[in-house]
Amino acid sequence: MSILKNFSSPTPPALLAAAAVLAAGAWVLPAWLTFLLTLAFAKALVVLGVVIQMRAGLVSFGQALFYCVGGYGAGLGAQYLGLTDAFALLAVGTVAAVAVALVCGFLLTRYREIFYAMLTLALSMILYGVLVKSSALGSTDGFNVAPPSFLGWVPGGVEKKRAIYLLTVLIALGVALAFHRFLESGLGRVTEAVRENEIRVEYLGLSPRWLLFANYVAAAGVSALGGGLTALATGHIDPDMAFWTTSGEFVFIAILGGTGHVVAPFIGAIVFSVIRTFAIQEAPNLWQMTLGIILLALVLFLPKGLWSLVQRRRREIAATSGQPATEASQSPKGISSPISEKGVRA
Amino acid sequence: MSTILETRGLTRTFGAVVAAKDLNVQIAQGEIVGVIGSNGAGKTTFINMVTGYLPPSSGDILFDGNSVIGRQPRAITRMGMARSFQVAQLFPKLTVMENALVSLVAAEGPRPSFFRPLDTPERRERADAIFAEFGVSRYRDALVSTVPQGARKLVDIAMALVSQPRMLLLDEPTSGVSIEEKFALMDTVMAVVRQHGVTVLFVEHDMEIVARYVTRIMAFYSGEIIADGPPREVLSDARVQELVIGHHLDINALGEAA
Ligand SMILES: Nc1ncnc2c1ncn2[C@@H]1O[C@H](COP(=O)(O)OP(=O)(O)OP(=O)(O)O)[C@@H](O)[C@H]1O
Numbered sequence: 001m002s003i004l005k006n007f008s009s010p011t012p013p014a015l016l017a018a019a020a021v022l023a024a025g026a027w028v029l030p031a032w033l034t035f036l037l038t039l040a041f042a043k044a045l046v047v048l049g050v051v052i053q054m055r056a057g058l059v060s061f062g063q064a065l066f067y068c069v070g071g072y073g074a075g076l077g078a079q080y081l082g083l084t085d086a087f088a089l090l091a092v093g094t095v096a097a098v099a100v101a102l103v104c105g106f107l108l109t110r111y112r113e114i115f116y117a118m119l120t121l122a123l124s125m126i127l128y129g130v131l132v133k134s135s136a137l138g139s140t141d142g143f144n145v146a147p148p149s150f151l152g153w154v155p156g157g158v159e160k161k162r163a164i165y166l167l168t169v170l171i172a173l174g175v176a177l178a179f180h181r182f183l184e185s186g187l188g189r190v191t192e193a194v195r196e197n198e199i200r201v202e203y204l205g206l207s208p209r210w211l212l213f214a215n216y217v218a219a220a221g222v223s224a225l226g227g228g229l230t231a232l233a234t235g236h237i238d239p240d241m242a243f244w245t246t247s248g249e250f251v252f253i254a255i256l257g258g259t260g261h262v263v264a265p266f267i268g269a270i271v272f273s274v275i276r277t278f279a280i281q282e283a284p285n286l287w288q289m290t291l292g293i294i295l296l297a298l299v300l301f302l303p304k305g306l307w308s309l310v311q312r313r314r315r316e317i318a319a320t321s322g323q324p325a326t327e328a329s330q331s332p333k334g335i336s337s338p339i340s341e342k343g344v345r346a
Numbered sequence: 347m348s349t350i351l352e353t354r355g356l357t358r359t360f361g362a363v364v365a366a367k368d369l370n371v372q373i374a375q376g377e378i379v380g381v382i383g384s385n386g387a388g389k390t391t392f393i394n395m396v397t398g399y400l401p402p403s404s405g406d407i408l409f410d411g412n413s414v415i416g417r418q419p420r421a422i423t424r425m426g427m428a429r430s431f432q433v434a435q436l437f438p439k440l441t442v443m444e445n446a447l448v449s450l451v452a453a454e455g456p457r458p459s460f461f462r463p464l465d466t467p468e469r470r471e472r473a474d475a476i477f478a479e480f481g482v483s484r485y486r487d488a489l490v491s492t493v494p495q496g497a498r499k500l501v502d503i504a505m506a507l508v509s510q511p512r513m514l515l516l517d518e519p520t521s522g523v524s525i526e527e528k529f530a531l532m533d534t535v536m537a538v539v540r541q542h543g544v545t546v547l548f549v550e551h552d553m554e555i556v557a558r559y560v561t562r563i564m565a566f567y568s569g570e571i572i573a574d575g576p577p578r579e580v581l582s583d584a585r586v587q588e589l590v591i592g593h594h595l596d597i598n599a600l601g602e603a604a
């Protein structure tokens with residue numbers, strides 16, 4: 001059983017298959033849908049950053065900081081460094097975000113709970129304020145990002161959007177595979193222990209602060225990738241990327257999807273994007289209310305997010321077939337929802 | 347026998363309260379030391395200072411000849427000193443197995459991998475061996491928060507021992523455990539530490555337990571050590587009986603360390 005558990009996780013092959021189907025969708029799906037998926041996957045990457053902090057017991061209300069740094073990094077790379085390659089532009093944003101995280105992490109990892117949440121929020125709003133005041137960077141209007149090239153290939157016309165969609169699927173796949181591994185890794189799992197009891201972690205000879213720091217930097221990197229992809233996909237960046245409502249959206253999606261599995265943020269982001277698209281279309285003035293009602297329902301009925309439905313289903317299958325459940329369906333190692341565990345108690 | 351732990355003039359005050367007053371202690375490798383003392387005598391404060399949880403107001407602490415003053419608890423743990431707490435410090439929402447896996451990973455080094463899984467067959471095997479040693483195998487897949495107090499205490503101590511420390515400090519290992527379970531728990535723990543040659547210092551209120559397992563007793567009273575020596579001697583000391591035990595104790599009625 002334990003061997004099975006380690007070496008035959010169904011997740012990587014499932015991710016590969018899903019990515020293949022999604023990639024094929026580039027030639028089948030309507031353009032509006034691939035665009036929606038592009039932005040949803042980009043968001044999911046940011047949300048993954050929120051999720052790994054939640055696993056460590058910390059809620060980031062300022063993850064938009066790294067979303068924005070990733071976006072501006074890509075934009076500025078194109079504008080001032082003369083880069084056109086999509087991978088290079090994403091790298092600029094990600095490296096910049098990691099650099100920012102290395103500095104901010106020193107401060108943040110001293111704080112917990114609401115103080116952590118507020119500080120992340122504060123840092124993101126500082127960036128927002130700076131960008132709004134920077135006329136060289138277009139102030140509140142931001143600026144446009146030219147369509148990138150892809151390892152020397154410059155797509156034209158419809159190919160452009162398709163290429164960015166495919167790039168997003170590819171990166172999302174890579175990130176999902178890596179983070180699936182990360183969530184099960186020594187570091188990834190020990191952050192759960194930090195959430196549970198820092199004193200014990202310390203007395204096992206580990207530094208809770210270092211663990212949270214490493215986790216935070218990883219979160220920043222992946223969130224920046226999401227920001228960079230968004231910049232490339234929309235061809236535009238503006239300070240709103242760092243605004244607190246953007247961060248709130250990421251937290252919302254994290255709760256919607258759940259934190260139990262690496263694909264949860266992706267499911268959450270897709271569902272969120274679809275709901276928003278239709279809600280804005282059908283009842284533009286009721287969109288915020290729709291969001292509020294969904295959040296309320298989630299907290300009441302599905303505190304562990306949409307992923308818990310998958311878990312429940314897996315357990316049922318396991319129970320009826322008499323097979324032991326595998327992976328996340330099995331045990332509490334998946335992460336408990338920050339709402340049910342922390343909010344109610346607090 | 348070489349000294350493993352030494353304190354020199356160790357003092358700690360909390361405002362007007364003197365929780366430790368000029369403590370000069372030497373503990374030799376392999377000793378099993380019982381610490382007794384009424385509530386507030388300074389027993390936990392002593393352990394907290396030695397393990398880096400609490401900085402002393404003055405004095406020095408030498409572990410294996412090296413001062414531990416100013417070091418973080420994690421650094422002291424890595425020097426080979428482990429501890430348990432008066433209230434078991436575990437990861438309540440993780441399973442017993444997961445608790446053990448985390449301690450095994452911690453024992454391998456201060457920087458857990460981003461990539462290598464926590465849960466490997468090798469670590470599970472080691473964890474299972476530890477569970478068997480401590481008699482907690484049947485709880486391996488239970489959430490710690492659902493495990494009975496006695497088993498939780500055992501898991502707590504087992505986790506402290508995973509790093510293969512040379513010295514183990516136990517703060518009231520049997521507190522919250524039923525009378526019937528206390529001896530079984532101590533038997534289990536002492537068998538393991540003897541086998542690994544770990545030096546032990548443990549705080550205990552039950553004189554029967556102290557007398558049964560230790561080679562030496564330190565009696566704390568109001569931040570001072572008022573008696574220190576072989577169990578028989580300390581327990582028959584008039585001041586100890588008056589100030590610590592609170593009544594006359596018939597030491598012949600107690601079992602003694604093997
Ligand atoms: N953090 C603290 N702040 C203030 N006073 C403290 C603190 N920790 C301990 N004390 C005081 O120091 C004295 C010794 O406390 P300590 O916890 O070491 O006693 P103890 O011998 O472990 O008692 P018990 O048997 O109740 O566990 C007590 O008077 C206590 O009130």
Ligand SMILES: [Mg+2]
Pocket residue numbers: 389390391432517
């Ligand atoms: Mg105490």
